[in-house]
Amino acid sequence: MTKKPTDGGRSYRVGSVSHALDLIDHVVSGPSSGLSLAELTALMELSKSSTYALARTLVDHGYLRGVGQPPRYQLGMALVRLGDRASSSIPLTDICRPVLVKLSQETGLTSRAAINDNGYPVFISRVDSPGPIRFYTPLGVREVPHTSSAGKAMLAMMPAERVRQIVAETGMAARTPKSITTIAELSADLDITRKRGFAIDDEEDDLGVFCIGAAFFRHGSEPAGAVSTTGIKQDRAARQIDVLGRSVQAAADEITQLLTGLERTDF
């Protein structure tokens, strides 16, 4: 008897498509060397032959590619195109990129821009630092608001009641010993953030890593998103935080200006 454990309701969905997208998710979460059909089958709740048919279909469309013989399934080129289009379809992406480039040059760090997705920051654009240091900073995923500088920068500009509601949804799990875990601490931090003009994540999300973030706006109400810059925690950085903060703030302000200022001058 087959059942769909991930499907509570009985609404209008196509099961096999769900399976296919689950399969892609498994490949995403898997090692970059890819997954074999056998490994995929173990992860899927389907038979080997069905998994095979799904994989073949996805390969046909370029969503996956089977490298080597026997094939190991990795993400395909078509997804690069889709992701590029998807992020371009968010108008913010194009607006942010040049600002981020400048910010990365100024600070020498990796900088990113997130949009406000119902209180959660979702990073949509990233410019790596000119230096050799790289961070694992995936795009397109919802981050936890209370341990990221972008999240806190946005929260600081929202009414207290809204903040309470947002963190109630996600909880306040500690990602490191330095994470903020109570609403009281958070409010205090947000107060400081508001006065200071930018948010600081001091090893609250990853040990050894700090972030500085500032929100930007579109219509004056809730923040439209935030920019942030990320670096490794070092003694020398501590003294520069004020300088970095001002750069980040300036970048956020520039984006706000671009968003609110000239609304469609060209067409």
Add this chain to the structure above:
Amino acid sequence: MTKKPTDGGRSYRVGSVSHALDLIDHVVSGPSSGLSLAELTALMELSKSSTYALARTLVDHGYLRGVGQPPRYQLGMALVRLGDRASSSIPLTDICRPVLVKLSQETGLTSRAAINDNGYPVFISRVDSPGPIRFYTPLGVREVPHTSSAGKAMLAMMPAERVRQIVAETGMAARTPKSITTIAELSADLDITRKRGFAIDDEEDDLGVFCIGAAFFRHGSEPAGAVSTTGIKQDRAARQIDVLGRSVQAAADEITQLLTGLERTDF
């Protein structure tokens, strides 16, 4: 009696998944404002209710999002994440990015890197010019080799027989009046390219646009890909082409060094 006119074979594929991916393709090709269900139904070879079920499934997984009421379907956030992971899973992407950043700063133009996908260039990484000029340069799509500087740069480094085979596949359609359309012209151009060290696309792909490209290598055999830089054709640019060419060449050489030189020094 229903039949699938686009389906000749009877191989192991999942039809509804194909339909779903086709639906995504239509959204990609559609306007950035999105498509309504009715518009999608017109494009798909399915009934309205079936298209509806597919769209809902894709929205559930974040591949699409329905904005507004009535909903217009646009590409979803999940694709940003997938695309980011997909391009990161190509080791070249990370290697190329810092080189491209430097190249863009040097030249003041948009620069890109393509991998060699069976003779076709597929651009996987892009760094926009610091200036205000933007080009429509989508990532992840197979470009035509004979009208792009990246393509010609790669072809120039392949044996003549291989070149003949590749252009036989794609044909030599003219994209502009200045496009190369015969194999003889192409060979001559490739000879010059080889001697010069970099390829030039002088309004052969788009009028008013020039590109300069150079190939990079991994194992000494066929080129692994190419970098290129793109600008608008102007008088002053003509004199600088040699300077730009050398920058592009240097960037390609740097990538070659990174690829062939230190193979896994760290782990």
Add this chain to the structure above:
DNA sequence: AAACACGTTCGGTATTACCGAACAGTGTTC
């Protein structure tokens, strides 16, 4: 209020997605 658009819901049926088992390669072990 009638007409039209749109998205959504509903039964019913024929299609097909799915399974389990058999087949075919490849490298390893006895």
Add this chain to the structure above:
DNA sequence: GAACACTGTTCGGTAATACCGAACGTGTTT
């Protein structure tokens, strides 16, 4: 060198379901 263990691939058969067409709401236009 045969048996094994492990891949990915192919094959019928059946129960599930993807699909269709029509009906239903809801909002906008005549």
